[in-house]
Amino acid sequence: MKLQNDLLIRAAKGEPVERTPVWLMRQAGRILPEYRAVRNQLSGFIELAKTPERAAEVTIQPVDILGVDAAIIFSDILVVPEAMGLPYEMIEKKGPFFPQTISTDADFKKLKKADVASDLGYVTEAIRLVKKELNGRVPLIGFAGAPWTIFCYMVEGHGSKTFSKARRMLYQDPMMADQLLQLITDSTIDYLKAQVAAGADIVQVFDSWAGILPPEQYKRYSLSSIQQICDAITEVPVTVFAKGAFSARQDMRHLNCETIGLDWCMDIQNSRRLIGENKTLQGNLDPCALYASDAEIEKATQHMLDQFGQSRHIANLGHGVYPDTKPEKVKVFINTVKAYSADLRAKAQV
Amino acid sequence: MKLQNDLLIRAAKGEPVERTPVWLMRQAGRILPEYRAVRNQLSGFIELAKTPERAAEVTIQPVDILGVDAAIIFSDILVVPEAMGLPYEMIEKKGPFFPQTISTDADFKKLKKADVASDLGYVTEAIRLVKKELNGRVPLIGFAGAPWTIFCYMVEGHGSKTFSKARRMLYQDPMMADQLLQLITDSTIDYLKAQVAAGADIVQVFDSWAGILPPEQYKRYSLSSIQQICDAITEVPVTVFAKGAFSARQDMRHLNCETIGLDWCMDIQNSRRLIGENKTLQGNLDPCALYASDAEIEKATQHMLDQFGQSRHIANLGHGVYPDTKPEKVKVFINTVKAYSADLRAKAQV
Numbered sequence: 001m002k003l004q005n006d007l008l009i010r011a012a013k014g015e016p017v018e019r020t021p022v023w024l025m026r027q028a029g030r031i032l033p034e035y036r037a038v039r040n041q042l043s044g045f046i047e048l049a050k051t052p053e054r055a056a057e058v059t060i061q062p063v064d065i066l067g068v069d070a071a072i073i074f075s076d077i078l079v080v081p082e083a084m085g086l087p088y089e090m091i092e093k094k095g096p097f098f099p100q101t102i103s104t105d106a107d108f109k110k111l112k113k114a115d116v117a118s119d120l121g122y123v124t125e126a127i128r129l130v131k132k133e134l135n136g137r138v139p140l141i142g143f144a145g146a147p148w149t150i151f152c153y154m155v156e157g158h159g160s161k162t163f164s165k166a167r168r169m170l171y172q173d174p175m176m177a178d179q180l181l182q183l184i185t186d187s188t189i190d191y192l193k194a195q196v197a198a199g200a201d202i203v204q205v206f207d208s209w210a211g212i213l214p215p216e217q218y219k220r221y222s223l224s225s226i227q228q229i230c231d232a233i234t235e236v237p238v239t240v241f242a243k244g245a246f247s248a249r250q251d252m253r254h255l256n257c258e259t260i261g262l263d264w265c266m267d268i269q270n271s272r273r274l275i276g277e278n279k280t281l282q283g284n285l286d287p288c289a290l291y292a293s294d295a296e297i298e299k300a301t302q303h304m305l306d307q308f309g310q311s312r313h314i315a316n317l318g319h320g321v322y323p324d325t326k327p328e329k330v331k332v333f334i335n336t337v338k339a340y341s342a343d344l345r346a347k348a349q350v
Numbered sequence: 351m352k353l354q355n356d357l358l359i360r361a362a363k364g365e366p367v368e369r370t371p372v373w374l375m376r377q378a379g380r381i382l383p384e385y386r387a388v389r390n391q392l393s394g395f396i397e398l399a400k401t402p403e404r405a406a407e408v409t410i411q412p413v414d415i416l417g418v419d420a421a422i423i424f425s426d427i428l429v430v431p432e433a434m435g436l437p438y439e440m441i442e443k444k445g446p447f448f449p450q451t452i453s454t455d456a457d458f459k460k461l462k463k464a465d466v467a468s469d470l471g472y473v474t475e476a477i478r479l480v481k482k483e484l485n486g487r488v489p490l491i492g493f494a495g496a497p498w499t500i501f502c503y504m505v506e507g508h509g510s511k512t513f514s515k516a517r518r519m520l521y522q523d524p525m526m527a528d529q530l531l532q533l534i535t536d537s538t539i540d541y542l543k544a545q546v547a548a549g550a551d552i553v554q555v556f557d558s559w560a561g562i563l564p565p566e567q568y569k570r571y572s573l574s575s576i577q578q579i580c581d582a583i584t585e586v587p588v589t590v591f592a593k594g595a596f597s598a599r600q601d602m603r604h605l606n607c608e609t610i611g612l613d614w615c616m617d618i619q620n621s622r623r624l625i626g627e628n629k630t631l632q633g634n635l636d637p638c639a640l641y642a643s644d645a646e647i648e649k650a651t652q653h654m655l656d657q658f659g660q661s662r663h664i665a666n667l668g669h670g671v672y673p674d675t676k677p678e679k680v681k682v683f684i685n686t687v688k689a690y691s692a693d694l695r696a697k698a699q700v
Contacts (some may be wrong), residue, residue, distance in 0.1 A: 161509070164638055164672050171642035211561075211594070214636050214668075215617045244561070246596035247617045267597045269567045286564050289516055292521035318564075322514050 001136045008070045008139050009201060011314050012237040012258040012280050020305060020313050020341035021069035022334050023141070025241075026320030028074040031327055034061050044205070049075050050122045053108060056129035063138055064325065067334055070139045070202075071130060075123050077145030077206055081154050082188055086197045088153075096225035101157040103169070114187035116194040124198035131199035142200030144192050144229075145182040146207030146242065149220035154180065161211055170217055177221065185225040189232040196235050204227055204239040204261070211244020218248050221256075230256040238284060243319070249274035264318025268307040276305075281308060284318035290329040298330060301336040310344055323346040351486045353551065358420045358489050361664050362552060362608040362630050363589040370655060370663050370691035371419035372684050373491070375591075376670030377412040378424040384411050395440045399425050400472045406479035413488055417684055420489045420552075421480060423545070425473050427495030428499055429555055430537055431504050433464035435580065438503075451507040453519070458526060464537035468546040473541075481549035492541050492550030494579075496557035496592065497534040498572035504530065513562055520567055527571065535575040539582040546585050554589040554611070555579055561594020568598050573605075580606040589632060593669070599624040607668035614668025618657040631658060634668035640679040647679060651686040660694055 003009065007021035029035045035058050042048050049055055059074045072166065078088050078096055088098045103110055114120060130140055153159075153167040169177045191201050205226055213222060222242070230238050242248060243263030252260050253276040262271050262283035271280065287299045315337040321330065353359065357371035366566060385408050392398050399405055409424045428438050438448045452458055464470060480490055489502045503509075507515040519527045542553050555576055571590070575673050580588050591611030592598060602610050603626040612621050612633035621629065639650045655665070665687040671680065 161513070162510075162637075162669070162672065164674075167636070167638040168641040171638055171646065211615060214614050217636075219616075242613075246595070247615060248619070264564050265561060265568075265594075265597060270597070286517070286567075287512075288517040288521055291518040296521065319512070322512065324514075 001131075003109045003136050003139055003201065005069055005138045008141075008314060009237065011312065012073040012202060012239065014258070014280060014312050015170075018342060019345065020308075020310075020315045020337055022315040022337040023068040023070040023072065024062070024066075024317055024321045024330065024333075025072075026073060027066065027068055027330075028059050031321055031325050031330065032058075032061055033066060033327075034058075034065060038129060044092070045076070049079065052126040052129055053120050055122075055126040056133060059126070059130045059140075060133055063134070066330055067338075068138070070141050071134060072141040072143060072204075073123065073127055073130060073200070075126070075143070077143070077150065077208075078153060079123065080114055080144060080184065080191055081150055083116070083119035084154075084183065084187055085111045086180075093147045095159045096153060097275070101237060102154050102180060103165075105176065106296035108180060111180075112184055114174060114191060116187075116190045120191055120194065124194050127195055127200055128196040139201035140199060141239075142192060142195030143202040144188045144195075144203070144205055146195060146205050146210070146240075147181045147188060147225035147229075148211045148213070148218075149207050150184045150188070151177070151181055151221075152209045152212075154184075159260075163209060167212065170221060181221060181225050186227050189229055192229065192233055193235075196233065197210060200236065202237045202239065203233060204241060207240070208243065209244075210242035210248070211246075218245065219251060223251060227255060232343055241282070250297075253279065259314060261316070262318060266318070268304070272308075277312070280312040280314060282314040283316050285333065287317045287319045287322045287325070288316075290321070290325045290333060294329075294332045297332045298336045298340075301333055302340050305337065305340055305344065310348065317339070351481075353486050353489055355419055355488045358491075358664060359551060359587065361662065362589065364608070364628075364630060364662050366661075367378045369600060369695065370660075370665045370687055372665040372687040373418040373420040374412070374416075374667055374671045374680065374683075375422075375423065376417065377418055377680075378409050378422060380673045381671055381675050381680065382408075382411055382415060383677075384408075384415060388560050392682060394442070395426070399429065402476040402479055405472075405476040406483060409476065409480045409490075410483055413484070415689075416487070416680055420491050421484060422491040422493060422554075423473065423477055423480060423550070425476070425493070425648060427500065427558075429470060429545055430494060430534065430541055431500055432625070433469035433541075434504075434533065435461045435464070436535055445509045446503060448503060448507040452504050452530060453515075455526065458530060461530075463533055464541060466537075466540045470544065471542055474544050477545055477548035488632065489551035490549060491589075491689060492545030492553040493543060494538045494545075494555060496555050496560070496572060496578040497531045497538060497575035497579075498563070498568075499535045499557050499559045500538070501531055501571075502526070502559045502562075504534075509553065513559060517562065520571060531571060531575050535578050539579055540578065542583055543585075546583065552589065553672055554591060557590070557592035557595065557681075559594075560592035560598070561596075565597040568595065568625060573598060573601055577605060582687075588641070591632070605628065606676055609664060611666070612668060616668070618654070622658075627662070630662040632662060633666050635666075635683065637667045637669045637672045637675070640667075640671070640675045640683060644679075644682045647682045648686045648690075651683055652690050655687065655691055655694065660691070660698065665691070
């Protein structure tokens with residue numbers, strides 16, 4: 001089905017757009033009362049993610065309520081390790097917790113490559129429902145965690161400031177680290193291909209813990225897996241968002257992907273120079289800017305748009321929207337992107 | 351008193367040294383059984399920091415046991431907000447916690463500039479004891495938190511992945527943020543001057559949460575306070591360690607300080623290019639490298655020394671040594687720095 005609003009896809013491919021497309025990481029969930037109403041009917045986050053009808057419902061909510069230019073499937077990056085044989089819990093206000101972790105060869109041998117059809121069918125089913133319901137209004141973004149980030153949770157077992165247990169394996173058992181990363185990478189490729197087959201119009205890889213590795217290790221243990229994913233996904237555009245990967249920006253210009261996400265601490269001009277002109281950049285307003293007055297949000301958003309310029313940009317925050325952000329403030333951001341970026345282009349044509 | 355081993359001071363000033371000096375952030379405490387023996391006699395971390403005789407004892411331990419080229423006074427960056435009127439607790443395995451935080455003007459008005467003589471005399475007393483006991487063997491490093499990092503804890507009340515409450519104030523009440531940062535800066539300058547008067551041979555400013563601000567906010571809300579501190583401390587060399595401040599490196603070349611610390615994720619060559627030749631660089635081995643075999647630690651340390659080159663470098667980890675690191679592994683790192691850096695210089699003279 002042809003998309004009615006394909007701004008995001010055109011911007012990703014570097015084609016001309018009438019205005020800058022805009023969406024928010026974590027737009028499905030957290031901040032919307034309509035989301036909390038759905039979630040409160042279920043036992044929690046994981047049950048919601050595993051119930052395709054409800055996952056589809058909360059995926060579409062921000063399209064209707066906020067007016068974003070894309071939906072992103074409501075799910076979680078940690079469904080992949082679960083499908084590999086490592087179940088997890090989501091502990092309210094604390095985050096994910098894996099009762100078992102990977103530290104020995106015996107632990108590793110218990111894992112399997114994710115069988116997407118049998119173990120992650122609830123995600124592809126939700127994608128099919130969303131596509132049907134959206135009926136071509138906006139594109140649907142599929143996603144997965146980068147193998148390094150998934151590795152962090154599988155070895156550490158929970159969030160951490162340093163992930164020193166996960167990083168320790170890179171020094172103590174680099175062979176096992178390579179094997180585990182490859183199994184995650186293979187699972188992730190199958191998973192993203194299934195999302196695309198189910199209807200995802202573009203996919204994003206989230207490397208949330210990119211910022212904790214020294215540059216040489218980042219290349220070897222993370223960028224190489226991301227490269228495999230980018231090379232494997234040929235049907236739709238790919239976006240790579242590696243939070244905190246300052247030192248890797250120059251290498252990311254060689255990734256076989258269309259879009260690179262910038263976090264809110266990355267300087268825009270410098271990132272463009274390092275990444276080059278052949279990628280679309282996505283981001284990167286400070287999520288805390290949405291705590292400001294409407295006038296200040298408009299100013300900050302316009303300043304961001306001025307810095308990115310009018311080509312090859314997808315507007316977003318530089319991090320997932322924070323849970324206590326007011327939806328009205330998100331709308332100010334979205335509406336400013338739409339109006340100001342259209343204005344800039346109209347002026348440029350005079 | 352003249353220092354017998356003044357390698358650290360000469361390296362900081364850019365003077366020639368026979369070999370690269372080496373010390374570790376968090377060397378006093380955590381990893382040494384001798385430290386835990388002292389600490390277990392007291393009620394906890396804060397009591398230890400406030401008991402000058404015992405603080406002095408654990409400050410000197412790593413000089414004797416590990417053979418580092420400097421002592422760093424055993425204390426905590428959060429003694430400054432406490433002296434400003436905001437007491438805190440150190441919760442085992444969780445970190446610092448402030449029962450009261452700063453969010454309104456009324457909260458701010460309750461604060462005062464720290465009275466160093468009356469409220470932080472235990473630190474200067476510990477410094478005097480250490481200096482007497484060290485008897486000129488190695489230099490003593492004094493330290494304080496950067497005002498932005500202290501601000502984070504005073505507003506947020508505890509550690510956080512995003513410090514979104516602290517960052518929110520920059521958008522919602524920049525005037526109060528400026529006032530609070532100035533009060534912290536003034537207190538910190540007095541505090542560091544008192545440390546120098548008591549005998550500190552060099553001081554380091556730790557900006558642990560430098561990495562969570564967008565570049566323009568980092569300049570305005572953090573670098574400006576650090577600059578005031580650097581300008582005020584004229585008696586001894588100053589080191590600035592701003593963890594995660596990737597985008598600020600070019601601006602840091604203009605700081606009125608001798609040494610810039612690099613974290614383990616900062617590329618060495620690129621950092622040297624951005625910071626310039628007129629600063630000493632300190633760091634930056636990945637603390638997780640000390641989990642490796644002795645041979646791998648030697649290799650990684652030599653690789654680091656090769657990258658920094660032979661002038662204007664102080665060897666260190668790129669982060670505080672992690673609590674579960676074995677002291678023998680720390681010794682491998684220290685001994686490799688000493689031997690290999692002396693060798694490199696000897697070879698260069700042939």
